[in-house]
Amino acid sequence: MTVFNILKSIKTSPRNYFNFNNVLQYSFRPCSNHVKFSEHKEISKIRNIGISAHIDSGKTTLTERILFYTGRIEAMHEVRGKDNIGATMDSMELERQRGITIQSAATYTVWKDHNINIIDTPGHVDFTVEVERALRVLDGAILVLCAVGGVQSQSLTVNRQMKRYNVPCIAFINKLDRLGASPTRVLSQMRSKLNHNAAFIQLPIGLESDCKGIIDIITQKAIYFEGNYGENIIYEDIPADMTVEVKERRHELIEHLSNVDEVLGEMYLEEKEITEADIKAAIRRTCLKRSFTPVMVGTALKNKGVQPLLDAVLEYLPNPGEVENYAIKETIKEAEPEKVLLNPERSDNNPFVALAFKLEAGRFGQLTYMRCYQGMLSKGDTIFNVRTQRKVRIARLVRMHSNQMEDVNEVYAGDIFALFGVDCASGDTFVTDLKNELSLESIFVPDPVVSMAINPVNSKDRDNFSKAIARFTKEDPTFHFHFDNDNKETIVSGMGELHLEIYAQRMEREYNCAVQLGKPKVAFRETLVSPCEFDYLHKKQSGGQGQFARVTGIIEPLPAHKNTVIEFVDETVGTNVPKQFIPGVRKGFLAMAEKGLLAGQKLSGLKFRLIDGAHHIVDSSELAFFLAAQGAVREVFEHGVWQVLEPVMTVEVNAPDEFQGAVMAQLNKRHGIITGVDGIEGWFTLYAEVPLNDMFGYAGELRSSTQGKGEFTMEYSRYTPCLPEVQEKLVLDYQRATGQLVEKDLKKKRG
Template identity: 65%
Template sequence: MHGILQGRSVVRTGARISQNAILNHAPSSKQSRAHYAAKKMITIHKEVEKIRNMGISAHIDSGKTTVSERILYYTGRIEDMHEVRGKDQVGAKMDSMELERQRGITIKSAATYTDWKGTNINFIDTPGHVDFTVEVERSLRVLDGAILVLCSVGGVQSQTLTVNRQMKRYNVPCLGFINKLDRAGADPKRVLKQVREKLKHNAAFVQLPIGLESKLSGVVDLVKEQAVYFDGDNGEIVRYDAIPGNMMTEVKAYRQEMIEHISDGDEIVGNMFLEEKVPSVDDLMAGIRRSCIKRSFTPVLVGSALKNKGVQPLLDAVVDFLPNPAERVNMALMEGKEGKTDSIHLDPSRSAQKPFLGLAFKLDIGKVGQLSFVRVYQGRINRGDWVWNTRTGKKCKVNRLVRMHSDEMEDVTEVFAGDICAMTGVECASGDSFVSIPDYKVSMEPIHVPEPVISMSIKAKDATKHSDNFSKAINRFTREDPTFRVFFDPEIKETICQGMGELHLEIYAQRMEREYNTPVVLGKPKVSFRETLLAPVSFDYLHKRQSGGAGQYGRVIGALEPLSPDRNLDLAFKDETKGTNVPKNFIPAIEKGFRASCEKGSLIGAKVSGIIMRLQDGASHVVDSNEYAFINAATGAMNDCYDLGRWQVLEPIMTVEVTAPIEFQGAITAQMQRRHAVVTGSDSAGDWVSLFCEVPLNDMFGYSTEIRSATQGKGEFTMEFCRYSPCLPSTQEQLVQAYQEELEKESGEVVKKKKRN
C-alpha cells in the first residue's frame, strides 16, 4: 500500500494467524498456534528466487538470539518464546547448550530454516563474543546476506567492528537493525551516525521509531510512508495506520535523506534524483535492493525484539532487500593445465545439470557421529549419493541428509544449489569441498581462520583415570573448532592449548567436565627458557671406576666457551685433539655425553645452548676405556663447568604488533613499557595506529585480556618469535629461587618415600 493512509487501519500478517481472525480482531489462541506448529507448514521451494541465506551478527549482548527467537515465533517454527538466559528452565531455541543458557551468551553458531510469506529463509545465529569469532567467520563465508544488530544504547562496539570486517572480507550485503529501543538512553540517531563514521557505511533510516524507551509503540516505514504497530499479546498482529501528526515533519526530512543516500548507491535512483523526479515506492524498493546487494547502501531498520516490535518488518526487509543465491557471484578454484589454478563462476541455478559442489563450513561431533554442515553452491545431492573430498580425494557416502533446526534434525531426501544442510557419514575437516564427480577438480576458497592469541597449559586432574576421555574430548573439540589447538611441548613437558581468549579456553575446560566427565586444570604454561655461559671455563676430568674385572677409564681435557649472541640457540662440539691420547672412535661418545648434559642446566633446569665444547686432549686405557666411560667423562666435565662457570638465563623475545584506534595509543604504549618492551617503531593509517615492539614472552601472558579492557575491545595484537636474549637479573633471581624450591620439594618427597618403604 503506497502513500499515507488516512482515516482507516489496514492489518497484514504472515503465515501464523488466519486473515479472517485478524480482520475480526480475534486474539491469537494457543490452539491456533499449536495447530500451525503441528502442520509444520514449511514448504521447500525449488525456485532459487524463493531462497534467502542470512545470518544474524553483532557485538555481544546486542540481542541477536532474542531477534532469532522472535523470527522463529512469528514464522511459526516455535509455539512459545523463551528468554535467552533460560530463567523459565527452557531458554532460547537457538541456544541449545546448557552452558549457553547458564551464561546467557551464544557459544556455538546455530542453524535453522523457516518460511516467511512464501520465501524459505535459512539463517544462522552467531556468537557475539570475540573469543568465538571463528563461528561468525565461517558462517559469513557461506551466507548471502546478514542482519547487523546494533544496540541502541551501546551503538557500534568492538565486535561490531570485527563483524563488519568479516562481512567486508566475504562481500556480504547486510541490513542494519537498531535493537533495544525500549532501553533507557536509547538513541538510534547516534547509532546511525556511528555506522556512517566508524563502519564507513552509506547508511540511512528506512524506518523511524514511534516513541523511545517506555513510550515505544511502533515504527514508521519511510519508504511506504505508513505507521506500523504490533498488537496482540506477543506483537503478532501487524497493523498499518496513518503516520502520527507530530512526526510528519521529521518523517519528510528523513525520507528525503534516505532518498539522497539511495541515490548515492544506485545509479537509476541517482539519475532520477539529479533530474529532480520523485521516485515511486517501487522505484525506491528496487533501488534499495540493487544498492544493498552491491553493498553501496545499508538500509537501517529499528525496533525492540524483547518488546516484540519491529521484527516482522525486518523479515520483510530480508525478503525484499537481501539477495537470493543466484544474485551472488560465487567463485571456485579449478585446477587447470600445468598445475595452474583458475577461478571459475559457479552456476547457482537449481535446475541446471551441473556437477554437485558443496563446502563443509562447520563440524559438530555428537551422538550421531560427525555432522558436517554444508552449503551447496552448484548442482544437487540426494541421500545415499557418493561424494569426493577434493582435499583428500577420499570417497564418502552420504548416509543421511538433514536440515537443522538448532539442535534438532529434520530429514530430507535431496538438497539443491543455494541450500544449507548437514550430512552424516562424511569424514572431513572444516573448509573441505565436496564434488559428485571424482575428476571434477574444483574446490571453494578456504575459510579464513584467525591465529590463536592465548596459550595455557592443560591437563586432566586425574590423568590415570581420565586419560582416554581427555584424549577423546581434545580430538573432538580440535576438529570442530580450528582456533582451538592442542599440542605437547617436549621442551617444557606440558600439554599446551591455544585459543582466542581466556573465556574460549575456559568454556572448553567446562565442556570437558560436563560432556566427558573429565575435570581439567588450566594454568600458565612454562616459558622455554635457555641457559648459557658468560665466560670461557676450562675442564680436566678423569672418570675412573674399578670394581673387579673390566673397569671404566676416560679422561677429557679442554674448554667450554660461549658462542656469539646470534648463535645463542646452537650447541657446537669441536675435536682439537692430536695424537692418540683419545682414540678417534671415542670422540662421538664424548660429544654424546656433552649434548646429553645440555638437556638440563644447573640454574633453572632449562636447556643449555649458545656454547661450544673444545676437546683438546685426554687419556684412555687399553682395557678399561669404552664408549660408556667417555660419555661419563664428558658428563663429569660438564658438571664441573656448571660449578665453576658463570651462567645466565636466556628468555624468548617476541616481535609484537599492537593495532588499536589512535585514541588509545598512549594506553597501549604504557602497557608495553610495563611489560619491559622495546618499541621499535609505529605506523598510523587513518584512525588506527600500529605499535611495533620486542617483548619478553614471559611478560606477555594475560595481555589479550588487558588490551581488550584498555581499548574497549577494539585493539588486537600479533606475536611471533624473534630471538633469545638475557633476561633481567630480577627475573633470573625469581626463576632460580623457584627451581631451588622445586628441587627441595622433590628431594623431600624422595626421603618420605624411602621412609615408607
C-alpha cells in the same frame, strides 16, 4: 506416540543409554504449525542469512522472535529467562547458564512463501571463527547494533568479516526500549566508524519506556505491534508531530541512494516523482553491491520491528542465484589456478559442488554442516572429498533446527544441510565428479593468541581427556593442542581466556573429565632488529657418501605491517645452488622458524634471502641444504640483534562515569595506551591498546573497582616489540628451562 517419546522411553534403560544418548541430543519434533518446512522452493524464494553483532546486542533474542512469528516454535523463551528453558538457538546447557552464544546454530523457517536459512552466531571475539565460517557460506546478513552501545569493538570485527566475504547486510538497531537509546548516534557511528553509506528506512515512535512503534519512511506509514507478543500489526497514519522529521529523513534516504545508484540518481536530478517502488528497487540494487546499507529499528525483547525486518530480508537481501560464487580449478599449463563461476540454476549439466563449513563430532558420529553451491544431491548418491579423494555414500540428508533435525530426500543449490558420518575437515569441498577438479576457497582461520597448560585432575581420565581434545580440535580450527617437550607440559591454545575456559568446562560436563588450567601463556614472537648476513658451510664425511652444502645470503626484518609472517626468497643466479635443492633450504628455514633460540618463541617478520652458495656433485643433497639452512639461522642468532614481539590488544571498557579515573589508572598500570574516550549519559567508553601479557586477571579487577557494573572486550590488534624487562624475563625463563643458565653458572664457577 511420537518417535521422540519412544526414544525417551528407550533411554531410561541403562543398557541403551550410550547408543541413544546422542539420538536424543538431535531430537525429532513435529513442527508447531502446518507449514511444510522441508518443502523445497525455487531459488528466487530462498534466503541464507546470518545474524551477527557485538556481545549482548540481542542476536539470539531476535532469532527467537523470528522463529516465533514464522511459526517455527510455539512459544518464545528469553536468553536469561526465569523459566530456565532458554532460547531455542542456545541448545547447549552451558550457553543457557552463561546467557551467551558459544556455537553458531543453524535453523530454517518460512516467511511469506520464502525459505529462510538462518545462522545465529556468537558475539564474543573468543568464538570469532564461528562468525567467520558462517559468513563464508551465507548470501546476506543482519548486522544488529545496540541502540545504547552503538558500534562496538566486535561490531568492527564482524564488519571486516562481512567485507572479506563480500556479504550484503541490513542494519538493525535493537534495544530502543533501553535507557539512553539513541538510533541517530548509532547511525552517525556507522558512517564514521564502519564507513557505511547508511540511512534510516525506519524511525522509532518514542524511545526508552515510551517506545510505541515504528514509522516506515518509504511507505510513510506508522506501524504498531499489538497483542501479547506483538503478533498483530496495525498500520496507521504518521503522528502529526513526526511528519516534518519523516520528510527530512526520506529526502536524506533518496540523496544517499542517488549518490550510488545511477537510475535513481537520474530521476533525482531530473526532479521526477520518486515512488515507493523506485526507492525499494534502488535499495535492493545498492544493497546487493554493498554500496548502501538500509538501517531499520526496533526492540526484539519488546516484540517491535521484527516482522518488517523479515520483509526487508526478502526484499533487499540476495537469493543464492544473485550471488557470484567461484570455484578454483587446478590447471597444469597455467601457473595461476583458473576461477570458475558456479551456476546455482537447476540443470543436469551442473555437477554438485558443496563446502563443509562446520563440524560437530559426537558419539553418534560426526555431523557435518554443508552449503550446496551448485547442482543437487539426493539420498543414496555418492560424493567425493576433493582434498582426500575419498568416496562417501549419502545414507541420510538432514536440515537442522538448532539441535533438532528433519530428514530430507534431496538438496539443491543454495540449501544449507547436514550429513552424518562423513570424515572430513572444516573447509573441505565435496563434488560428485572429481574429473572437474573444482575446489572452493577455504575459510580464513585466525591464529591463536593465548596458550595455557592443561592436565586432567584425575590421571584415570586420560582416555576421556584425549577423546575430548581430539573432538574439540577437529570441530574448532582456532583451538590448538600440543605437547611442549622443553617444559614437559600439555598446552592448549585459543582466542582468549574465555575460549579455553569454556572448553575446560565442556570436558567436565560432556566427558566427565575434570581438568586444571595453568597460567595462560602468550604467543610471543622473535624477530631481527636489523639485517644480518650469513655464509654457512655444512660439511660431513663419515665414509661413503657425505654431506656438503653451502648457503650465503641475508636474513632481514620485514616492515612493521608484515611482522607476523615469514618469507623465503631465492635470489640465486647460475648453478652454484641447483634448483632441486632450493626446497631443502626453504624447509630448513621454516623448521627453524618454529622455535627461536632467544626465548623459544616462533620466528616472524623475517625474510630469508638466499643469494649464493656451493654444492658438490656427489655429496650434496636436499637434506644437506636443509641442515645448512638451519645452521645459517643459528649463525644469525649468534651474530644478529634479536628482539621479542608481543601481541597488543584493542581494549574497549564500558563503565559509569564515576569510575573513569580508576579504570584509566588500571590500564596505565598494565602498560596500556589510551586512544580515545566516548561519553553517553552517565556512562563512558574508553578505548585503549594494551599488551595481552598484561591483561590477565583484568576481568576480576574491573568488576571489583566498578561495583560489578564495568565490562570490557578486547581483540587482537598487532604485534609490537615488548618492554626490555619483559624480554629479559622471557630469555631468562627459556635459558633456565633448557638448562643454559645452569651451564653458564658452572662455567663462571670454574673460571
